[in-house]
Amino acid sequence: MKVTIVGAGAVGASCAEYIAIKDFAAEVVLIDIKEGFAEGKAMDLMQCSSLNGFDTKITGVTNDYAKTAGTDIAVITSGIPRKPGMTREELIGINAGIVKSVASSIIEHSPEAIIIVVSNPMDTMAYLAHKSLGLPKHRIIGMGGALDSARFKYRLAEAMDCPTSDVEGIVIGGHSDVGMVPLINNAVRNSIPVSEFLSEERMAQIVEDTKVGGATLTKLLGTSAWYAPGAAVSELVKAIALDTKKMFACSALLEGEYGLNDICIGVPCILGKNGIEKIVEVKLSAEEAEKLKISAEGVKKTNALLN
Numbered sequence: 001m002k003v004t005i006v007g008a009g010a011v012g013a014s015c016a017e018y019i020a021i022k023d024f025a026a027e028v029v030l031i032d033i034k035e036g037f038a039e040g041k042a043m044d045l046m047q048c049s050s051l052n053g054f055d056t057k058i059t060g061v062t063n064d065y066a067k068t069a070g071t072d073i074a075v076i077t078s079g080i081p082r083k084p085g086m087t088r089e090e091l092i093g094i095n096a097g098i099v100k101s102v103a104s105s106i107i108e109h110s111p112e113a114i115i116i117v118v119s120n121p122m123d124t125m126a127y128l129a130h131k132s133l134g135l136p137k138h139r140i141i142g143m144g145g146a147l148d149s150a151r152f153k154y155r156l157a158e159a160m161d162c163p164t165s166d167v168e169g170i171v172i173g174g175h176s177d178v179g180m181v182p183l184i185n186n187a188v189r190n191s192i193p194v195s196e197f198l199s200e201e202r203m204a205q206i207v208e209d210t211k212v213g214g215a216t217l218t219k220l221l222g223t224s225a226w227y228a229p230g231a232a233v234s235e236l237v238k239a240i241a242l243d244t245k246k247m248f249a250c251s252a253l254l255e256g257e258y259g260l261n262d263i264c265i266g267v268p269c270i271l272g273k274n275g276i277e278k279i280v281e282v283k284l285s286a287e288e289a290e291k292l293k294i295s296a297e298g299v300k301k302t303n304a305l306l307n
Contacts, residue, residue: 142251
């Protein structure tokens, strides 16, 4: 199993580290446009191999996509990160050109690769990859929902003062501060609805804290987060590589599901060796369905900027 990660910055390097530590891939290629940067990151990570007990080979490459040939799964993290006060949507002008070029270069050398898009605005970048490459819909996946759901579960566990392993919850909708739809009514602690443990006011606060999870970290860090995004990507890659059929919220191209068409947006997806094996349609309340519709309208407005 060969995995290529485009962009050796904080998110890309964290993703490479988590994939290596989980030790399911034979090779990870880090590629970046900055001379020597990916090579340095790869060397640093490889010097952890005896300490962290992994055998995955990590290779760094400067802008030579021929070295990515034979990639099974490609992760696109390249582009500029958010700064404090910026929305994900404001990144579109620069990141669209980068993602389109990178995606084409990956497929040129690895025509069967499955692509995971991380670059922001993520739903629009996933949509751009679909439109520019014309690949089957199951082979292009936007990462955002997996990260948003992890942040949702963190907030739920924090509020209930319990281990996160006790908690299950999922976030659908657009990967934006206003577009996320945390399904609080579906969230459980060991199969018991969280409403048994939390007040309506506390649950409403968790929803709002989840929606601004990325902005909160950007304000604290001065740039986008990287540990949780890298970990989220590594879990998607692992599910595909090991054909686990595990379900995550991912940005998928919808063709009638949830009453939506011609849009990439976060919905529950089962991942396996073919990428998105199935889009799962969850029964939504009238309020949740309306929020998803509004979220989709926002994503489509951002998509329109591609023109």
